[in-house]
Amino acid sequence: MARKIKADENESRLNHLLGALPDEDFVRIKSQLEYIKLPLGKVLYESGDKMSHIYFPTTAIISLLYIMENGGTAEIGIAGNNGLIGMALYMGGETTSSRAIVQSGGDAVRMKAADLRAEFARGGLFQDLLLRYTQSLMTQISQTAVCNRLHTIQQQLCRWLLINHDQLPADKLVMTHDLIANMLGVRREGVSTAAGKLQELGVIKYSRGTIYIVDRKGIERVACECYQVVSTEYDRLLGEYMRKNLPAPIAHISASVRQRTVKEKAFT
Amino acid sequence: MPFDARSDLLANKILTALPAADLARIKPKLERFEMTFGAILNTPNQIAEHIYFPDSGIISLLGTLGEGSNLEISIVSSEGAIPLCPFLGTPSSPVRALVQGDGIAHRIKTEDFLDECRDSPELTRMLLHFTRSLMLQISQCAVCFRFHRIEERLARWLLMSADRMESNEFLMTQKTLSHMLGVRREGVTKAASHLQKLGIIKYSRGNIHILDRPQLEGAACACYAILSAGTQ
Numbered sequence: 001m002a003r004k005i006k007a008d009e010n011e012s013r014l015n016h017l018l019g020a021l022p023d024e025d026f027v028r029i030k031s032q033l034e035y036i037k038l039p040l041g042k043v044l045y046e047s048g049d050k051m052s053h054i055y056f057p058t059t060a061i062i063s064l065l066y067i068m069e070n071g072g073t074a075e076i077g078i079a080g081n082n083g084l085i086g087m088a089l090y091m092g093g094e095t096t097s098s099r100a101i102v103q104s105g106g107d108a109v110r111m112k113a114a115d116l117r118a119e120f121a122r123g124g125l126f127q128d129l130l131l132r133y134t135q136s137l138m139t140q141i142s143q144t145a146v147c148n149r150l151h152t153i154q155q156q157l158c159r160w161l162l163i164n165h166d167q168l169p170a171d172k173l174v175m176t177h178d179l180i181a182n183m184l185g186v187r188r189e190g191v192s193t194a195a196g197k198l199q200e201l202g203v204i205k206y207s208r209g210t211i212y213i214v215d216r217k218g219i220e221r222v223a224c225e226c227y228q229v230v231s232t233e234y235d236r237l238l239g240e241y242m243r244k245n246l247p248a249p250i251a252h253i254s255a256s257v258r259q260r261t262v263k264e265k266a267f268t
Numbered sequence: 269m270p271f272d273a274r275s276d277l278l279a280n281k282i283l284t285a286l287p288a289a290d291l292a293r294i295k296p297k298l299e300r301f302e303m304t305f306g307a308i309l310n311t312p313n314q315i316a317e318h319i320y321f322p323d324s325g326i327i328s329l330l331g332t333l334g335e336g337s338n339l340e341i342s343i344v345s346s347e348g349a350i351p352l353c354p355f356l357g358t359p360s361s362p363v364r365a366l367v368q369g370d371g372i373a374h375r376i377k378t379e380d381f382l383d384e385c386r387d388s389p390e391l392t393r394m395l396l397h398f399t400r401s402l403m404l405q406i407s408q409c410a411v412c413f414r415f416h417r418i419e420e421r422l423a424r425w426l427l428m429s430a431d432r433m434e435s436n437e438f439l440m441t442q443k444t445l446s447h448m449l450g451v452r453r454e455g456v457t458k459a460a461s462h463l464q465k466l467g468i469i470k471y472s473r474g475n476i477h478i479l480d481r482p483q484l485e486g487a488a489c490a491c492y493a494i495l496s497a498g499t500q
Contacts, residue, residue, distance in 0.1 A: 066407045066408070066410065066411050068411055068415065068490075069490040069494065070490075072415065074410065074411050074414050074415070076407045076410050076411070087400075088400065090396070091396045091397065091399060091400040092393060092396050092397040092400060093397070093400060097404055097407070098407065128357050131355075131356045131357045132356065132357045132358065134356055134399065134403075135352075135353065135356040135357065135358065135361065137403070138399075138402070138403055138406065139361075139362065141403060141406045141407055141410060142331060142341045142363075142406050143331070144410045145331070145339075145341050145406060145409045145410035145413050146331040146339055146341070146413075146450075148410055148411075148413040148414040149339060149413040149414075149450040150339070150450065185411070185414045185415065229362070233362060236358070237357070237358060
């Protein structure tokens with residue numbers, strides 16, 4: 001096994017959740033963070049696996065795939081630098097029920113299960129961030145369900161491109177139609193037709209396994225409302241943190257797992 | 269009406285699993301609430317004033333906003349509590365919670381609820397666990413919407429409802445069914461008539477009667493078995 005590389009502080013904080021932590025909280029956990037490179041296609045967890053770490057992507061994007069009883073897969077959520085992988089570790093239960101696979105290669109930092117649990121049990125802002133993120137992922141999964149039921153493959157492809165684009169440093173995405181078809185749980189021909197249409201509209205350009213985002217506004221116009229619903233909800237839940245406008249101080253009570261007061265202001 | 273230990277039977281699985289001391293502390297803050305079909309227990313983006321712990325009946329959680337706002341993405345009954353947003357850190361959420369099957373719940377003021385979460389690690393642990401199982405249910409629903417036929421989904425929905433209502437007979441209009449399943453009414457009618465023709469259900473004037481449960485299980489998608497195992 002490769003030697004552990006201590007994570008660089010500034011790079012760790014490229015992850016928005018870690019970046020939003022106040023310095024005094026970040027100082028406590030930074031020595032527990034380990035840098036890890038995540039190549040395209042790497043499986044972080046299989047459904048049913050015991051989880052050893054929680055991952056905070058900094059430049060990588062991870063897809064959460066639900067595994068069907070017949071082995072088929074469908075993406076239920078995406079976590080890039082705005083999220084984390086491994087919430088089962090703090091929600092209870094050690095095994096995961098979905099497959100986490102790297103869909104855009106890059107970097108992440110990770111933290112051992114025991115360290116994460118200890119930090120979560122302290123309460124305070126770290127715990128609050130993780131629970132808010134849980135809520136935002138619940139919305140993302142719900143919206144995926146709604147989108148699967150109501151929207152065309154082209155609209156779904158647009159939603160998917162926008163979510164990914166938000167988390168990428170550049171306007172290009174390395175991705176084959178086969179992979180997209182697996183993610184969306186549709187046939188490859190369906191993806192090719194939808195991508196071809198978007199290319200005709202001039203909003204993307206597709207060449208040899210790379211998708212270029214040419215006209216983001218144009219993609220937003222074609223997409224269903226689902227993208228907007230998910231990103232608005234993320235902002236409602238976590239935007240205040242990201243803008244360093246932290247909620248009222250939260251008491252640390254180690255005996256309990258949840259220490260929130262109700263005196264929080266409603267987000268708008 | 270305040271909770272009265274003598275007349276109100278507490279059957280919610282989270283509350284009844286609490287350590288005796290925790291339950292004794294929370295009991296005086298509980299209020300019995302009759303859930304009647306169609307009542308809305310959580311309105312999108314409005315501050316949640318109460319947390320409901322159902323003892324019986326069914327609550328549907330509907331898709332977030334816009335077009336999805338009538339689509340059922342999960343159901344909660346005596347194994348859970350809603351809404352979860354205060355527990356997860358915010359006073360409101362975009363979820364609509366609608367009573368789908370009559371029943372009884374015990375509700376608690378959000379402020380009191382958060383005090384109890386602070387004082388009871390066991391309550392917190394169970395709520396985290398329930399949150400996770402709800403997310404699994406929603407994930408399963410996403411997959412089900414993607415891959416399964418209307419008839420399979422209708423069969424699953426009928427089974428899940430019957431389990432929670434503890435009855436093989438219940439009321440349900442086609443309009444509601446079409447919302448729940450996210451399909452047009454004609455689609456529901458067609459699927460329901462087919463199940464009726466096979467002698468599995470009887471459906472008339474909004475009354476659904478399950479005649480042959482094993483066959484209905486055979487007609488449902490695998491999601492039923494997976495979700496039933498998950499809520500044990």
